[in-house]
Amino acid sequence: MQPLLVIKKENADSERQVNKLNKNSEQKAIVKVVLCIILFGSIFQLQAQDKMPFDQGKKYVLANVLVNGKISYNQQTVVTFAGLEKGQQITVPGEETSNAIKKLGKLGLFSDIDFYVNKVEGDSIWLDLDIVELPKLSEVKFQGVKKGKTEGLIKDNELTKGKIVNENLITTTKNYIENKYKKDGYFNTKVFIKTIPDTTDGNQVKMLVNIDKGDKLKISKINFEGNDKFTDAKLRGAMKNTKQINRIRIFKASKFIKDKYQEDLTSIVEKYKEKGYRDARIISDSVFLNQKKSKLAINIKVEEGKKYRFGDIKFLGNSVYSDQLLSRIVGIKKGDTYNGVLLEKRIADKSKPDGEDITNLYQNNGYLFSNVNAVEVKTANDTIDFEIRIVEGPIAYFNNITVVGNDKTNDRVIYRELRTQPGQKYSKEDLVRTIREIGQLGFFDPEAIDPKFKNVDPAAGTVDIEYNVVEKGSSQIELQGGYGGGGFIGTLGLSFNNFSVRNIFKKEAYKPLPMGDGQKLSLRLQASSFFQTYSLSFSEPWLGGKKPIQFSSSLSHSKQFLYSGNSSNVDRSKSFNITSLSIGIAKRLTIPDDFFVFSSSASFQYYDLNNYNTGLFTFGDGASRNLAYTLGLSRNNKGVNPIFPTSGSEFSVSAKFTLPYSLFNGIDYANLENQKEFKLRYKENAGYTTVPTSSGEIAQVGDYLQETAPGSGVYQTVGQNFDIATADRAKVDQQKFNWLEYYKLKFKADWYTRIAGTQSKALVLRALGEFGYLGAYNSARGLVPFERFFVGGDGLANFSLDGREVVQLRGYPNQSLSNQDGATVYNKFSLELRYPLTLKAAASIYILSFVEAGSSYDTFKEYNPFVLQRSAGFGLRVFMPAFGLLGIDFAHGFDAVPGFTNPNGWETHFIIGQQF
Numbered sequence: 001m002q003p004l005l006v007i008k009k010e011n012a013d014s015e016r017q018v019n020k021l022n023k024n025s026e027q028k029a030i031v032k033v034v035l036c037i038i039l040f041g042s043i044f045q046l047q048a049q050d051k052m053p054f055d056q057g058k059k060y061v062l063a064n065v066l067v068n069g070k071i072s073y074n075q076q077t078v079v080t081f082a083g084l085e086k087g088q089q090i091t092v093p094g095e096e097t098s099n100a101i102k103k104l105g106k107l108g109l110f111s112d113i114d115f116y117v118n119k120v121e122g123d124s125i126w127l128d129l130d131i132v133e134l135p136k137l138s139e140v141k142f143q144g145v146k147k148g149k150t151e152g153l154i155k156d157n158e159l160t161k162g163k164i165v166n167e168n169l170i171t172t173t174k175n176y177i178e179n180k181y182k183k184d185g186y187f188n189t190k191v192f193i194k195t196i197p198d199t200t201d202g203n204q205v206k207m208l209v210n211i212d213k214g215d216k217l218k219i220s221k222i223n224f225e226g227n228d229k230f231t232d233a234k235l236r237g238a239m240k241n242t243k244q245i246n247r248i249r250i251f252k253a254s255k256f257i258k259d260k261y262q263e264d265l266t267s268i269v270e271k272y273k274e275k276g277y278r279d280a281r282i283i284s285d286s287v288f289l290n291q292k293k294s295k296l297a298i299n300i301k302v303e304e305g306k307k308y309r310f311g312d313i314k315f316l317g318n319s320v321y322s323d324q325l326l327s328r329i330v331g332i333k334k335g336d337t338y339n340g341v342l343l344e345k346r347i348a349d350k351s352k353p354d355g356e357d358i359t360n361l362y363q364n365n366g367y368l369f370s371n372v373n374a375v376e377v378k379t380a381n382d383t384i385d386f387e388i389r390i391v392e393g394p395i396a397y398f399n400n401i402t403v404v405g406n407d408k409t410n411d412r413v414i415y416r417e418l419r420t421q422p423g424q425k426y427s428k429e430d431l432v433r434t435i436r437e438i439g440q441l442g443f444f445d446p447e448a449i450d451p452k453f454k455n456v457d458p459a460a461g462t463v464d465i466e467y468n469v470v471e472k473g474s475s476q477i478e479l480q481g482g483y484g485g486g487g488f489i490g491t492l493g494l495s496f497n498n499f500s501v502r503n504i505f506k507k508e509a510y511k512p513l514p515m516g517d518g519q520k521l522s523l524r525l526q527a528s529s530f531f532q533t534y535s536l537s538f539s540e541p542w543l544g545g546k547k548p549i550q551f552s553s554s555l556s557h558s559k560q561f562l563y564s565g566n567s568s569n570v571d572r573s574k575s576f577n578i579t580s581l582s583i584g585i586a587k588r589l590t591i592p593d594d595f596f597v598f599s600s601s602a603s604f605q606y607y608d609l610n611n612y613n614t615g616l617f618t619f620g621d622g623a624s625r626n627l628a629y630t631l632g633l634s635r636n637n638k639g640v641n642p643i644f645p646t647s648g649s650e651f652s653v654s655a656k657f658t659l660p661y662s663l664f665n666g667i668d669y670a671n672l673e674n675q676k677e678f679k680l681r682y683k684e685n686a687g688y689t690t691v692p693t694s695s696g697e698i699a700q701v702g703d704y705l706q707e708t709a710p711g712s713g714v715y716q717t718v719g720q721n722f723d724i725a726t727a728d729r730a731k732v733d734q735q736k737f738n739w740l741e742y743y744k745l746k747f748k749a750d751w752y753t754r755i756a757g758t759q760s761k762a763l764v765l766r767a768l769g770e771f772g773y774l775g776a777y778n779s780a781r782g783l784v785p786f787e788r789f790f791v792g793g794d795g796l797a798n799f800s801l802d803g804r805e806v807v808q809l810r811g812y813p814n815q816s817l818s819n820q821d822g823a824t825v826y827n828k829f830s831l832e833l834r835y836p837l838t839l840k841a842a843a844s845i846y847i848l849s850f851v852e853a854g855s856s857y858d859t860f861k862e863y864n865p866f867v868l869q870r871s872a873g874f875g876l877r878v879f880m881p882a883f884g885l886l887g888i889d890f891a892h893g894f895d896a897v898p899g900f901t902n903p904n905g906w907e908t909h910f911i912i913g914q915q916f
Contacts, residue, residue: 059089060125066118068130070203073109078131081107092117092125108166109134135195137163138204144211153177153209165195165205173209181213185255187296188214218254219244220295226302229277235302238271239264240756242298256287256296265300272304273340278384279305308338311378311385318390321361326388329358338384347372347388353432362392363428369393369458396426399455399462405469409443409498413518416542417441420465431465439640441518443498444469445841446641447760472841473881474498475513493524495884501540518542530570531560543585550586552601562612574620577608584630599632605803607786622734626786626803630656638752643844643879644836646762650750656787657743662778667735669780740784747771760839768830768852772805773860775824788822790815791856792869792897794889794909809854811871811893812904818856819898825863828854844879850891869895877911887911 065084067075079085082100090096097115104113116128140159142150154160157173174191181189190212198204222244224232236244241260243252265282272280283301290297310332315323330346332339349355362370371391378385401422403414417437419430431451439446454464474497496513499521503514519540526533535556543551562574584601588594605626613620634652638645662669751767776783786803792815795808804822806815818826830852837845853868873891880886889911893904 056093057091059091059123060120061123062086062088062090063121063124063126065127065129068128069112069132071131071133072203073133078104078129082129090125092127097127104131108168109164133203135165135197135203135205137161137165138198138201138206140207140209142209142211144213156180159207165207170195177209177211181211183255183257185216185218185253186213187217187256190214215294217256217289217294217296219256220290220297222298222300224300224302226283227304229275229304229307230271235268235271235300238267240267245295256298261287261298268300268302270341272302273338274342276307276309276337276339277304278308278338278340279303281305306382308379308382308384310334310336310338311380311383313386313388316387316389317392320365320367320392326358326361329356329361330388343374343386347374354429358388358390360428362390363426364430366395366397366425366427367392368396368426368428368456368463394458394461396458396461396463398422398424398426398465400464401467402464403467403469405471406444407471408474408515409441409471409518410500410516412545413441413443413498413516414438414467414469416545416548418467426463434467436637436640438467438469440638440642442642443471443474443518445472446643447839448841449640470841474515476881476884489526489528491524491526493522495522496520501538530563531558533558548588550584550599552582552584552586554580554582556580574611574613576610576612578605579608580605586632595635595637597634597636599630599634601630603628603630619734619737622738624737624740624786626658626740628656628658628740630654638750640759641839641844643885644764644834644839644846645752646754646759646764647752649752651748653745653747655743655745658739658741660777661739661741662781665739669736669778736781737784740786741777741781742784742787743775743777744787745773745775755833757835761836764834766830766832766834768828768832770807770826770828770854772807772826773824775860783824785821788818788824789826789856790818790822791826791828791854792817793907794911796912807854807856809852809869809871810850810873810889810909811852811891811907812869812897813907816897817854817869819858823856823858825858825860826854826856827863827865827868828852829868830854842880844877846877847874848877849874850889869893869897875909875911885911 062084064086065079065082067078071078081104083103084090084096084100088096101113101115104110110131111134112130112132114130116130117125118128119126137159138161140154142153145153157176159173163169170193174193177191178189192210192212194208194210195205196208198206219242222232222236222239222242224235227235240263241252242256242264243249243254245254265285269280269282281303283303285298285300287296287298289295311334313327313330313332313334315326318326330343332343332346345351345355346357348359349357354360358372359370362372370393373389375387375389376384377387398420399422401415401418401420403411403418406414417434419434419437420427424430435449435451438444438449448468448470450468452466452468454466456463476495476497477493496515497520498515498517499519500509500514500517501519501521502517503509506514509515520538522535522537524533524535533556535554537552537554539550539552541548541550543549556578557580558578560576562571563569580603582601582603584599586597586599589596589598603626607624607626609620609622609624611620632652632654634650636648636650638648638650747770749767749769751765753765753767754762755765756763772789774783774787774789788804789807790804791807792809792812793806794810794814795806796814807826807828809817809828830850832848832850832852834846834848837847839846849872851870851872853870855868857863871891871893873889875887875889875891877885877887887910889909890906891909892906895904896902897904
């Protein structure tokens with residue numbers, strides 16, 4: 001049967017559609033116009049080859065729609081998408097078929113959409129729908145780039161198998177790749193995309209992307225014209241992102257990015273405004289290839305104008321705050337050199353959400369709807385008078401506060417950190433603080449936290465806030481192996497940073513583990529051929545769920561066998577065990593402010609030595625006990641991102657101390673040295689008989705034992721029949737260190753300052769200072785052989801069996817700046833420049849350079865903060881949620897290690913799991 005009526009959306013068949021995608025832009029534009037006219041104008045073609053009664057414009061009942069063509073969708077699904085139903089009344093041609101074509105066209109799945117009138121019987125009509133699906137992507141190949149780059153391009157453009165290939169996909173892919181490489185300095189990048197039918201499947205195509213990056217064009221020269229007040233160098237310095245070639249500069253590449261270049265032109269004008277030249281402007285600028293066409297050159301012509309000064313500054317409309325207070329915030333006096341940039345910052349500092357400006361003064365006290373503007377009212381000669389006009393508006397209150405995007409973390413964990421509560425007076429300061437607190441949790445991408453203002457109602461004086469968050473992996477796994485301490489060391493660690501203890505008995509909560517309550521559970525196993533360490537720790541940041549009181553606890557056990565570094569032998573008959581237990585409480589304070597935290601903890605360590613004689617310990621058999629109490633006070637207001645803070649600081653001071661046992665245990669430590677016990681071995685018939693003696697019996701055994709010098713405390717045998725088996729301080733020191741007696745003081749200050757750039761691309765200076773001191777209550781009892789400081793190296797202890805604290809000082813071998821038994825005093829100073837390469841949730845990466853200095857001392861009398869070992873270097877840090885912090889540093893030690901005379905030179909340090 002011949003079709004009676006054809007209602008068509010004109011298009012080529014699938015093969016011609018694929019070819020059409022590769023035509024030039026002019027042809028594509030013409031095709032688009034034609035398609036739009038046909039689609040939305042509902043142009044119909046009538047083919048009446050058989051004379052049959054047919055009334056155009058008549059209402060018919062739709063009897064059926066038969067879908068024809070090679071499609072992968074169910075026929076009824078297509079009809080449903082078209083909005084047609086059996087039994088409905090339609091006009092042919094008419095609005096119903098026109099709308100059906102539009103709906104199917106908007107899906108972006110089909111290249112041809114044709115309606116045919118197949119049959120008419122009475123008031124019933126049968127339609128055929130012929131459609132051709134757009135081809136799908138089966139494979140994509142890249143030419144002109146390295147294989148390692150293709151995965152990122154495929155991911156960024158979502159070129160996955162089965163993706164519908166249409167003109168929009170090809171255009172957006174082309175534009176994205178060209179812009180990406182232009183940002184990297186490949187100014188002439190060209191991308192050509194071709195699609196080829198896949199012979200294995202009639203409706204699939206292969207995509208071939210040819211990338212011609214061209215040469216990487218750097219900026220050879222930036223020239224200025226018309227500048228008398230500032231040199232070319234100073235104006236080039238104002239351009240933060242567009243730089244000419246300089247081999248010394250490290251952090252900024254010389255590349256041309258159009259958007260950044262426009263920002264830099266504005267920065268040049270602002271540079272003039274900061275120095276009083278209000279009328280300065282860019283007259284013209286040009287970017288061109290140099291004569292060799294291998295580099296770019298830029299010419300900028302400026303008009304400086306004359307220099308101005310501030311005149312009178314008056315305030316209008318302020319009833320809440322006095323003129324005197326507002327004047328102090330502005331901080332500009334009559335006669336000061338005009339600085340338009342400074343005035344804008346004192347009105348509203350856009351670079352600092354928590355800046356000290358007039359807008360924040362109002363918004364921190366409820367005046368969300370306030371408006372502050374500085375207006376020039378008079379210019380006389382070189383003096384400008386201003387009026388700062390203020391519209392205070394009504395006080396606003398928070399209404400509905402919601403959080404979206406937390407798929408794993410329970411609502412209550414986030415809501416308890418919010419500083420913005422329903423019914424509370426609006427405060428921008430509280431809003432900014434809330435963003436910081438959410439970021440500091442570590443469960444969300446700090447760069448993606450976005451507070452959205454909803455239902456802002458000036459009449460009612462209310463505003464709703466919706467915090468949008470993006471979950472990131474909070475659990476970490478540590479799996480590493482390497483050589484250290486003379487042997488292979490393997491480590492397995494698991495850290496669950498958003499754990500939920502209350503759900504451990506709920507089967508449905510294991511996805512794969514019960515998560516969402518903000519608790520932290522860590523397990524760690526470390527072992528080698530001669531030691532093993534096992535540890536378990538748990539912390540709850542809101543004990544009881546009502547107040548920010550953190551509870552923490554830990555349990556660990558270590559076992560080490562005597563190891564000979566020279567022969568690599570392990571003697572398992574000689575061992576040293578430590579069992580540790582600690583429990584602590586930390587509470588957030590409100591005075592002086594709520595950034596302060598007071599903490600206290602109790603800890604107990606049991607040291608058990610079994611025939612373990614080394615230079616580190618003064619007794620080889622016996623036990624020591626360490627019951628200590630620690631008090632700490634800290635203040636932490638570091639920026640939103642705990643991995644890469646750009647502002648703020650962290651200060652901490654702590655005191656760890658034991659009971660003063662020597663005051664009440666009845667032992668005379670001053671005379672304990674005179675209670676040595678010696679053991680003589682009598683040689684007889686190739687055997688030995690032990691003869692115990694004491695210093696009080698020396699007169700009786702004077703024939704066998706005598707001091708090498710009067711009062712030296714060192715004895716030797718007399719004659720050939722005796723020798724000394726042991727004549728050491730073991731028994732005395734076992735009495736001294738049965739219960740450890742000491743106190744330890746520590747201080748640390750850490751500052752972060754953003755020098756340049758935005759929040760996500762900031763050059764940050766970190767300044768760090770540390771000090772530690774280990775002291776004794778009783779000088780006769782002396783300092784304990786545990787709890788000491790070991791300075792030098794990467795700061796990784798590998799294993800710490802004696803309570804030692806390992807202090808990082810790069811550029812020197814590990815623990816090389818302290819003696820074998822450790823130091824009782826240390827200090828360290830460090831400056832570090834950091835710049836982020838990416839701060840995405842999947843991985844945060846930043847590079848750094850540093851200078852640092854430090855040293856350790858055996859006694860406080862030897863302490864000299866100006867005699868230090870110095871170093872400098874550079875490094876890289878990578879933080880991935882699943883693995884924690886990884887990094888590498890290359891450092892040069894400028895001074896000699898104690899015991900050597902030459903500077904130490906270069907050291908390479910691998911960083912795993914350290915603090916940021």
